[in-house]
Amino acid sequence: MSKTEVVLRVAGAAGDGIASSGEAFAKICSRSGLHLLAYNSYQSVIRGGFIWLQIRASHEKVFTHGNKVDFLIALNQREFERNCVDIVPGGAILYNSDKIKPNKDKINENIILCPLPVGQIIKDIGRNPILQNTVALGALIKLLDLDFENMANVIRDYFGKKKQTAMEVNLQVSKAGYDYADKNLPQFDFKLETDLDNKRPVLTGNQALSLGSISAGCKFYAAYPMTPASSILHWLSAHSIQTGMVVKQAEDEISVINMAIGASFAGARSMVGTSGGGFSLMTEAIGLAGQTETPLVIINSMRGGPSTGLPTKTEQADLFQAIGASQGDFPKVIIAPSTVEDCYYSTIEAFNLADKYQLPVILLSDLFLSEHMESVDSFNFDAIIDRGEIVTHKPSDNAYRRYKFTPTGVSPRAFPGTSGTIFQATSDEHDDFGNVISDVFTDPEMRTKIMDKRMKKMDFVKKDLPIPKLYGTDDAKLTLVSWGSTFNVIRESMHFFSQENLPINHLHIKYLAPFQSGIQKILETSNDTLIIEGNFTGQLSKLITMETGFKINHTLFKYDGEPFYTEEIIDKVRDII
Amino acid sequence: METESKKISDYKTNTTPTWCPGCGDFAVLRGVLSALTELQINSKDVVVVSGIGCSSNITGFINSYGFHGLHGRAVPVASGIRFGNHNLKVIATGGDGDGYGIGLGHFIHAMRRNIDLTYIVMNNQVYGLTTGQASPTSDKGMLTKSTPTGSLEVPVNPIALGLISGATYISRGFSGDPSHLAMITKNALTHKGFSLVDVLSPCVTYNKIQTYEWFRERVYKLEDEKHNTRNLDSAIKKAHEWDVKIPIGVFYEANQATYEDDDPGLKNGPLVEQPLDNTGNMSKEIMKEFI
Incomplete structure (x- = not known):
């Protein structure tokens, strides 16, 4: 049977152009009516270091970037060797055979090698080493039997009219790669159900948060650069003339939040964005917003802690920090968006709650949610603004x-x-x-x-607040409990459980403060419970006990910096039931 | 009603200042009140921002909007208010601990931006509210509760810092000369750009060295020496005078574009007045970039 879904990984060193190759492939897919989800695993290194970007695409909504890879584009010898273990039997590696020499003993015999003699393929066109990415992409489009003209349009839009020469070169190179694959590479049995008339938007969580702030009428955004929140600063700055938003990079996060409180006091809707370290610096002023009853939206995109921790890796370990942010008792709302789409709506909701109740609202995103790309159906742009x-x-x-x-x-x-x-x-x-x-x-x-x-x-x-929702059957043997960006991976696991007729349901908690009373009832009527959290101590689990007295029975914690994989959840659930 | 001319009492609140009798801050308050009266600014268009410290209580004594925020953070809040509504007259206030200690970074960066606000620092060279520790402007060797063998640090020089950081109106007043202080304050309020008024404002309770008498023996007016306020080099020279002779008056002033002039986001008028009825369409348009 033909495969209707594909997982591509591009692996190489930082500076190899992985992000732009990935983005190009993502656009090719989304403009073909496919859904996709992409995750970028990288280090805080501008050149060198190793990174990979993985994209999973299908005509059905995909909820994770997948575990095993169908196609690997390896950009150097080291990444060839490191990543070939993640390829499914029958999958393939595309690589520049001028540079990379496969050690055949180390490669599973079920994996198909697709060498690309880049020098020969592009000898009449150009010499830039980054062109190897375009050759590979062109070849991949052929192997997946996708529309070449669609790819050409993505290249045209990427370079635009300003970089005419680069555009021409890349068009020729991609065609050369495409033609080379046609004549020299084996055929693969993929039948992606494309629809070129149905073009889907693809964006990251941070872009959705930013877009949400525009819809909400945010007029002042302040930040100090910090991964993984910086892309909000970049994106809002790039659009500031169009949107009329003042975007201010200040000297530190203390200034950032105090400025935003000033702007909000003057009447402008205001937002700040940071990660854990910057959030720590903002803490005192969150209490100031609470005490002076000044509306404010604060994004904390969590990364691995403590201290500088894992600057380019994901974690969900700042929940207690958010709950305890600032001395004394004061009202404060904490919302954890779950998906890229939810980032958009949660931001609008955060602004409305902040204004209506005149208090700080914290949006807890994380590196995975903030930075991964996801296809969405378009948003509802009839934003309702409630200034209180x-x-x-x-x-x-x-x-x-x-x-x-x-x-x-x-x-x-x-x-x-x-x-x-x-x-x-x-x-x-x-x-x-x-x-x-x-x-x-x-x-x-x-x-x-x-x-x-x-x-x-x-x-x-x-x-x-909307009442907490229980996904899946009411009569389950086990209830999964989660918050934030794990929603999608659990949703995919849930799909598996229902196919296997396993009676599992899922409680996803979006509002961490105020804690909703409906949660206790759901938990008390469950047969057994498993909490899934990206931290060491089980912060949500402890919060639930604190708020309800209910103790969750089983735990699945992860703090290695990577997002959860479906397999990890399925294995854990199988152990329990 | 607003056409009637306003009296100094119109700018006062009913709250009695909490300062010790003889505190230099009374003259600063009087200076602000008389400057507002002379300029006939509408109270509703003024926001006085402060941090924490004895002097920061000043917001409660002026009949204008007040934002009495966190220790050291008056300047960022004041800057933010300007971003939100640059039609407001914004006066940031505080003490030397607040502005030159915990808030020093904000002070320097705000001057770099030349944001159009006035910053009045009541500089008494000691922490008063916390009962007498060394402050960033305490002289080296000063004996305080936290420096029983004498302060080991060279004091911050706010005037010199202002001159090298881009502020466009840099002045010093003395609480012992209230009418001169009021004049400087008034000029600072009419200056376009970041204006600093550093005030020698004696703490009668915890600073027994820099007293009114100590200053009276040393201060002289820059205008009496025909100091050229447009000359940065001579201003820097003057900024380093202390101990024997202490200059008061305007060190430097310049006409330069403000941050608000240059920020494209403020071209259409104050942010608070921007309409919010088209935001969804704006997003809808931008969404096309993601396809």
């Missing part, structure tokens, strides 16, 4: 109470410049007017009242 209650006119009693006591705890906000609304926003404890009651004018009764007012907002946030 805003005072636009002078209050009739001429006494504006910025922190007025109300049934919901939400006090209508005024932007500076509005007649009759002068007030003080203070990090010190204050009364309903905003006047300081911290040291000299201590007022225990007022302190209790204003604290109650702020915290009351969380009860109403809770009511606004």
Whole structure:
């Protein structure tokens, strides 16, 4: 039977052009109506080091980048040897045979070698070593029986009119690779169900977060460069003229968040983005946003910790950091988006909650979610912007109470410049007017009242959140529990379980704060539970026990820096049931 | 009502300042109030931002919007307010510990940006609110609770730092000369770009060395010496005078484009006034890049 799904890995050294080859292949697939998911495994090295990019494409939605590889494009000898073990029997390696000499003893005999004598193939066209990628891509398009003209268009768009010569060279080289494969390489039985009329968007989690912020009307974004959040800064900067957003790289994350609080205080929707280290520096000011009731969206794209940790690897170990961010008690919302699509909607939701309840909202992404590319069906662009209650006119009693006591705890906000609304926003404890009651004018009764007012907002946030969803059968032998970017890989595992008639269901927790009451009920009616988390200590598991008293029975933790693989989840579940 | 001319009392709140009797900060407050009165700026268009420290309590005593934030972070918040709405008059305030110690990095970077705001630092060369430790502007050898054998560090020179960091109005006032201080403050508020007013503001409780008398014996006015405020080199020379003679007045001023002038995001007016009814369409258009 023909294969309808393909997994490609491009492996080489940093600086070899792997990302652009991968992106080109991704576009070729997505413009052919295919779904895809791509993951880039790299190191914090600009040149050298080893990296690979893996793309899985199919006419059906794919949820992971796959484990085993159908085609490997190896760009150097070392990566040839390192990666050939991950190829499925019947799979193939494409490589520049001028440079790479396979050691046949080390290669499984079921793997098909596809040598590409690049020098000879492109001898009439050009000499740039990076052209070997284009040769291989051209050959691969032939082996997969994909449309050459579609590839040519991707190349044309990539180089654009400004780089006419490079575009011409790459077009010729890709055709040469394509023709070489046609005449010299074996045939493979792939039948990808393409549809050239159905072009899908492909984007990363960070791009979806950024796009979400544009839809939400974010007007100020500040950041300090830090992997894996930097691409938000780059992307929003590149689009700032078009969007009218002020994008500010500041001297450190402390300045970043204080600037954003200032901009938000002045009335502009504001967001900051960072990873764990920068988030640590922002911590004090998250409390400032809480205390002054200034709306703010904070993205923490988690990477491996502690300290500098694993700068280019993924982890889900900042949950407790987010929960405990800043001294004292104050209302704060924590949302963990699960997929690229969810990144878009979660950002809009975060802005609306931040404004409506005047509090900081933390979006917990991670390196895998932030950086992997995924095809999506288009988004709903009818974004609903809810800026909450805003005072636009002078209050009739001429006494504006910025922190007025109300049934919901939400006090209508005024932007500076509005007649009759002068007030003080203070990090010190204050009364309903905003006047300081911290040291000299201590007022225990007022302190209790204003604290109650702020915290009351969380009860109403809770009511606004959708009820937690249980995926799969109600009557399961085992309930999988997860948060954040593991959603997709568990979804794929769930597909396997249902094919195998294994009674498993899945509870995915998106809102970490406020903690939703529905979760306890779901867990208490489950027969057995397994938590799946990308950290060492089981932070969500502990949070669940803390909030509900419920103890999860089984655990699957991973902290090697790589995302979860379906096989790991399936094996664990099989062990349990 | 807003056409009536405003009196100094219109810019005062009902809160009584918490400073010790004789504190230099009273003169700074008076300087700000009289500058606002002279300029007849609408209270509703002014935001005073501060950090933490005795002097940072000043926001509570001025009838304008106030943002009394975290220790050392007044300048980033003030910058952010300018980004959000650059029609507002923004005054950042604080002490030497706040601005030249924990917030020193922000101070330098804000000057590099030449953001149009005024930064008034009440410099008393000691930490007052925490009861008398050495501050970044304490003289070397100064005995304090945290330096019982004398401070081992050379003091920060905020004027010199300002001159080499790109601020476009750099001045020093003295609380013992309130009318001169008010004049400098007023000029700083009308200056376009980052203006620094470093104020010699004696702490009568914890600094028994740099007292009003100590300063009176040393200060002189730059304008009396016909100092050329457009000359950076002579300003740098003046910035290094201390101990024997201490200059007050304007060291340097320049007309330069501000960050707000140059940021393309602010070309269409204040961010807070930008319409939000077309954001979805904007995203829809950008989404095409991903296909």
